[in-house]
Amino acid sequence: MQEENVIPRERTLRLLADILKANNQEVPFDVPEAWFDEDVCPPPSSSLQPSEPSSDPQKQIFILCKKGKVEEAYNILLEAQKEDITFDSHGYSHLIKALLSEGFLEKALKVKSIAETHIKGFVLNDAASSLLIITQVRRDYLKDALSSLTTLLKRDGVPNPLAITRLVQALAQKGDLESICAVEKMMGSLSSSIKLSHMLFINNTVLAHIKNNNLDAAVEYLEPLFTSGKLSSDTSSSSISYVFRKLIEEKLEPALERLGAMAEQLANQFGIYRPVTDLFLQYINTGQVDDARFLLERCSAIGEQKRSLMTFIAQISQQPGQVQKIKLLLELIPDFPDVKNVYSYLMKSYALNEDVASAKALYEKMEVEKLHPDELFLKRFAVLLKKAGEPVPFTEPPESFKFYADKLRKEQEEHSSDED
Numbered sequence: 001m002q003e004e005n006v007i008p009r010e011r012t013l014r015l016l017a018d019i020l021k022a023n024n025q026e027v028p029f030d031v032p033e034a035w036f037d038e039d040v041c042p043p044p045s046s047s048l049q050p051s052e053p054s055s056d057p058q059k060q061i062f063i064l065c066k067k068g069k070v071e072e073a074y075n076i077l078l079e080a081q082k083e084d085i086t087f088d089s090h091g092y093s094h095l096i097k098a099l100l101s102e103g104f105l106e107k108a109l110k111v112k113s114i115a116e117t118h119i120k121g122f123v124l125n126d127a128a129s130s131l132l133i134i135t136q137v138r139r140d141y142l143k144d145a146l147s148s149l150t151t152l153l154k155r156d157g158v159p160n161p162l163a164i165t166r167l168v169q170a171l172a173q174k175g176d177l178e179s180i181c182a183v184e185k186m187m188g189s190l191s192s193s194i195k196l197s198h199m200l201f202i203n204n205t206v207l208a209h210i211k212n213n214n215l216d217a218a219v220e221y222l223e224p225l226f227t228s229g230k231l232s233s234d235t236s237s238s239s240i241s242y243v244f245r246k247l248i249e250e251k252l253e254p255a256l257e258r259l260g261a262m263a264e265q266l267a268n269q270f271g272i273y274r275p276v277t278d279l280f281l282q283y284i285n286t287g288q289v290d291d292a293r294f295l296l297e298r299c300s301a302i303g304e305q306k307r308s309l310m311t312f313i314a315q316i317s318q319q320p321g322q323v324q325k326i327k328l329l330l331e332l333i334p335d336f337p338d339v340k341n342v343y344s345y346l347m348k349s350y351a352l353n354e355d356v357a358s359a360k361a362l363y364e365k366m367e368v369e370k371l372h373p374d375e376l377f378l379k380r381f382a383v384l385l386k387k388a389g390e391p392v393p394f395t396e397p398p399e400s401f402k403f404y405a406d407k408l409r410k411e412q413e414e415h416s417s418d419e420d
Helices: 010-022 058-065 070-082 089-101 105-118 126-136 142-154 163-173 177-187 197-210 214-229 241-250 252-272 276-283 291-297 300-304 306-316 321-330 337-351 357-367 375-387 402-417
Strands: none
Touching: 010 300, 010 337, 058 070, 058 089, 070 089, 070 105, 089 105, 089 126, 089 142, 089 402, 105 126, 126 163, 126 177, 126 241, 142 163, 163 177, 177 197, 177 402, 197 214, 197 241, 214 252, 241 252, 241 276, 252 276, 252 291, 276 321, 291 300, 291 321, 306 337, 321 337, 337 357, 337 375, 357 375, 375 402
8 A cells, every 4th residue: 555655544544553563563654643532531621610521511522523423513612602611622622623534624624713712822733734634635725735734844743644645646636746846845854754655756746747748747757766776676665556557547548658668668678677567567456458468578577576566466365356366467477486475365365255166276276286385375274164164184274374474474584585
């Protein structure tokens, strides 16, 4: 997802962080603030008289927000406003974030205005500011979103990567090169600290040129980044898959043809295979088999790009219904590098789809080819067979999936280091 500049929702990030922590793994990103998970609401301000929870307006707002009834919470605030009842900054911020999360931009800004009237120096926290930017982008209020980002950064706030990504992508769709450059400059070194991919700005600058119908400028900008070595040709951090995916999705054939020609030239003249491999894999991903086949015929070295190919397979094996894409790769590249690992990912896909027949056929195929399956492969196969009520024709590896996944990952990293 990082490679393609696709940013998961904050709830997804929190779930992923919980999974990683439960398995004693490092969380490689900032965990977004959970807005509605507080077991205890912050205390109401001193301006409110002590009362029962049901008659405490601020507490009512917290409860309603937690239940997703944000419009009711907003109405309570308006009634409190008429009676000159004020809240503390927690109350206003909580309601603003709840309204923004439901897309009620105008109401959120109204609450912000009320808060600023009652609380000197009231400002949105980083999470609320980021959500404000995202909501403004959704409404196509890009100038307002840029202004919100500027305000946040001026007070040394830290925006959420999702907010920056959505803003830059929206600017690219408008062909607004100047603003993309401005955002990149504003973010500066902060981009790396929040793990924002540098390809976000590069890919969207290319798309902005294309949206301005300036294909020459797009190529003149992108090609030197590879030929100069600024972008490594063999790492996911230099992927332009996102650009090719957008061109295919939006059916921008002239641009796809021009950037495809550039990718082939980089491969054939400079030995830089990352762009052409990205294009090949996007053809696979979108079911354009003939285009993928013809591209492979013109640039056979694509079949030797083990790292990029295996990364793609690892990604799609985690999604149901993607088995045919892996099979297609094996069909187009008969001498696929590290086919044993590919079979392991195939078994993962079969287990995900609960496809016992195909899993059995794959196991038998490996026996015929005299390939010894790894322990993770066997563990997945054994669990799948037992779930289907069928006998397991070998001794099931006794440890957990995590144990064998970690073991296999370590072996692959050591092997990769030896190759380097």
